[in-house]
Amino acid sequence: MALFSAQQKKQLHILQYLPVLLLVLAIALLIVSANSLTESGSSREEEIVSSALERSITQCYALEGAYPPDLDYLQTHYGFTYNREHFFIDYQYIGGNLRPDITIIKKEAKD
Numbered sequence: 001m002a003l004f005s006a007q008q009k010k011q012l013h014i015l016q017y018l019p020v021l022l023l024v025l026a027i028a029l030l031i032v033s034a035n036s037l038t039e040s041g042s043s044r045e046e047e048i049v050s051s052a053l054e055r056s057i058t059q060c061y062a063l064e065g066a067y068p069p070d071l072d073y074l075q076t077h078y079g080f081t082y083n084r085e086h087f088f089i090d091y092q093y094i095g096g097n098l099r100p101d102i103t104i105i106k107k108e109a110k111d
Helices: 006-016 018-064 071-078
Strands: 087-092 101-106
Touching: 018 071, 018 087, 018 101
Parallel strands: none
Antiparallel strands: 087 101
8 A cells, every 4th residue: 555646746846946946036135135235235236436535525615715736635734535446536626716527436346
């Protein structure tokens, strides 16, 4: 007498692969989550650079009565730093009494 029918044996055979399938699903979920966190961190980094630059420009104007002539001046006198490998900053000095035109561009990652 057979302990299991043919259909029950198939179900048992499929259940053997369930842990493997769950593991693959968990790994896929981790990869998707990691990519999402990386993208979120990248946009946050751009916000931080923009905020720090605006703060340094405003501080310079408040203390000296004129806007800084270039980024080097901010780096030397006000400690502004950013990762040049990740961002390009276009700093257009208009004049001592006019706020400079600033554009922050995120560079593409080199793979």
